[in-house]
Amino acid sequence: MRLMKTQQKILVVGVCLGLLVSGILITWLSISKITFPAVGIQNTPTPSPQPSPTPSPTPDPLRPRTALLLGYVGGNHEGGLLTDTMLLAQANFKTKELSLISIPRDLWVTIPLQTSQAATSAGKVNQLYALGAEGGLVITQDVVGTVLQQQIEYVLAINQAGLIATLTQLGPIPVKVPYSFVDEYFPIAGEENNPCDKTPEDIATLSATLRGFELEKQFTCRYERLEFTAGLQLLDASTAAKFVRSRHAAIGGSDFGRSQRQQALVLGIKNLLSQPSNWLKIPTVLNKVYRNVDSNLELTDFLELLGLISNPESWKVQSYQLDKTNALWETRSPDGQYILVDRAASGSAQLNNESWPTLREFVKGWLTQTPAEVASRGGSLDDQAP
Numbered sequence: 001m002r003l004m005k006t007q008q009k010i011l012v013v014g015v016c017l018g019l020l021v022s023g024i025l026i027t028w029l030s031i032s033k034i035t036f037p038a039v040g041i042q043n044t045p046t047p048s049p050q051p052s053p054t055p056s057p058t059p060d061p062l063r064p065r066t067a068l069l070l071g072y073v074g075g076n077h078e079g080g081l082l083t084d085t086m087l088l089a090q091a092n093f094k095t096k097e098l099s100l101i102s103i104p105r106d107l108w109v110t111i112p113l114q115t116s117q118a119a120t121s122a123g124k125v126n127q128l129y130a131l132g133a134e135g136g137l138v139i140t141q142d143v144v145g146t147v148l149q150q151q152i153e154y155v156l157a158i159n160q161a162g163l164i165a166t167l168t169q170l171g172p173i174p175v176k177v178p179y180s181f182v183d184e185y186f187p188i189a190g191e192e193n194n195p196c197d198k199t200p201e202d203i204a205t206l207s208a209t210l211r212g213f214e215l216e217k218q219f220t221c222r223y224e225r226l227e228f229t230a231g232l233q234l235l236d237a238s239t240a241a242k243f244v245r246s247r248h249a250a251i252g253g254s255d256f257g258r259s260q261r262q263q264a265l266v267l268g269i270k271n272l273l274s275q276p277s278n279w280l281k282i283p284t285v286l287n288k289v290y291r292n293v294d295s296n297l298e299l300t301d302f303l304e305l306l307g308l309i310s311n312p313e314s315w316k317v318q319s320y321q322l323d324k325t326n327a328l329w330e331t332r333s334p335d336g337q338y339i340l341v342d343r344a345a346s347g348s349a350q351l352n353n354e355s356w357p358t359l360r361e362f363v364k365g366w367l368t369q370t371p372a373e374v375a376s377r378g379g380s381l382d383d384q385a386p
Helices: 006-022 125-131 133-148 160-168 200-209 212-216 237-245 255-273 276-292 299-308 357-368
Strands: 065-072 083-092 097-102 108-112 120-124 154-159 173-177 181-187 223-228 231-235 293-295 316-321 328-332 338-342
Touching: 065 125, 065 133, 065 160, 083 125, 083 133, 083 255, 097 255, 097 357, 108 125, 108 133, 108 338, 120 125, 125 133, 133 154, 133 357, 154 160, 154 276, 160 237, 160 276, 173 237, 173 255, 223 237, 231 237, 237 255, 255 276, 255 316, 276 293, 316 357, 338 357
Parallel strands: 065 154, 097 316
Antiparallel strands: 065 083, 083 097, 108 120, 154 293, 173 231, 181 223, 328 338
């Protein structure tokens, strides 16, 4: 993980403001090496001229760029680095289209072990970033890129506190809530170990009979109630963060429901920033992003991308979701975990990174606007068929 230095972050803000005011265009210069012919020595044969090396082609500055966006809770509690949000984002600068593909956190993937180049283990895709520090970004980029068969250039990870700090700069965000839902058990930060007036004896009795979330539900003081109504809503930063993180609603509490909400928030932010009256907020927003994000995005990358974005209002956002209705099959891992695998690999939970033909076909079709020639099928754990 390469965090920008403080001086670079300050420079980013200054450059952003300059771009907004004066419309500076960012261009790349390509320098090719020149090979000089060898000078012959008197009375010796002149060596045959060596062909000059062919310079590498200059990359198309308008080529599509692909990034992986990760969201995690952070903090000190258990599981704080597990990624609740994973979005593949591809920007097509020629057509001015942004494609967002939600990746469910329960994908069962092969994880290379750091102890050996050949050793691997199996686990959920949301574990990858939690493997630690710089290795977390790198391994997430490599594994997800292999699974999707896409070249991922940038990875950005932001925690809940950073998300709230960034969204606060925007003010209320217009979000089209896709469905109404109530979550009675949204965790309150800092209350994870509150006994809720229960004695040690009470806790021991409960722990002997209940497990997992059923046990956690007995400690009601650790949770707050959330309620959202379908339709256009104005959400402040804190509420928007809760909106995308809610997990325990009877309606839309699954990974797929959260994916819909995450994409709804992204679209709301895009619409907000598309308004000219909000353009002067962009430098402050970007400054907050870089203060709270872990990324392999370098300053030069940022400046190039910023120079390619003009008139945000003209951009079109296409949202897609990998789920049970298209590419995925739900099953159980050998140790009983709920997992998602490719439909073509539905007979086994022992996977490798080459076991994703259906998923890859859908992703490729979405990004190239070529429909995948695969029947869309879905269902529950009990009624799905290979």
